[in-house]
């Protein structure tokens with residue numbers, strides 16, 4: 217039997233939601249000190265447990281607000297669960313909020329080296345990979361242009377190209393296939409398939425059931441923070457579709 221690469225053990229996530237409209241940060245703190253701010257507790261995830269095996273690709277399905285992104289952020293180590301435990305046995309490349317680490321005043325080239333440093337690559341390693349990054353992102357005409365002048369699709373293309381260059385054990389993607397135009401989306405799909413074929417585990421959140429069917433062997437379905445089912449992508453996608461009819 218193949219080994220688990222991700223273990224999600226009874227994970228719950230509690231958020232405190234403020235229901236009041238506060239216009240500025242000063243008013244927020246004044247009200248907080250006066251005890252006039254009320255918060256409502258909200259469980260974004262409730263006792264979620266499942267495992268992902270090495271080399272499997274897992275799609276996460278669910279309606280808006282069902283907790284998919286929260287779960288991805290917990291697996292990526294961006295959020296700590298309120299209760300429960302996550303174990304990841306390998307390196308993780310999170311394709312979440314692509315371009316979040318960019319400095320928008322710097323050029324594409326400068327940002328590539330900056331990101332490389334953040335991911336722990338040496339300058340010479342980044343020099344070797346520079347051309348491949350720009351090639352994939354198709355941004356040769358914009359190498360020396362500050363990112364603030366890029367369209368959002370161009371920023372995401374650069375972010376995707378950098379993040380998928382490393383050979384991660386686990387690739388985490390939130391709606392990544394919506395990046396850029398249709399032509400670039402197909403390129404992203406091909407690269408994801410390549411990464412899967414090379415033995416990596418992919419965890420993909422997508423509203424496109426077709427993408428989940430195409431890319432993933434397994435799927436997990438969340439509803440209002442709870443796991444409805446987990447199993448073969450074909451089976452879970454069919455059940456999820458049927459629930460909407």
Ligand SMILES: Nc1ncnc2c1ncn2[C@@H]1O[C@H](COP(=O)(O)OP(=O)(O)OP(=O)(O)O)[C@@H](O)[C@H]1O
Nearest residue numbers: 231232233260278279280281282283284285286287
């Ligand atoms: N930082 C936060 N603070 C408070 N509530 C949050 C926070 N992040 C998420 N939530 C709430 O948790 C719930 C789940 O959000 P999440 O983004 O995980 O859903 P999702 O399934 O990814 O939705 P979508 O399909 O719309 O992207 C939502 O009701 C959201 O309002």
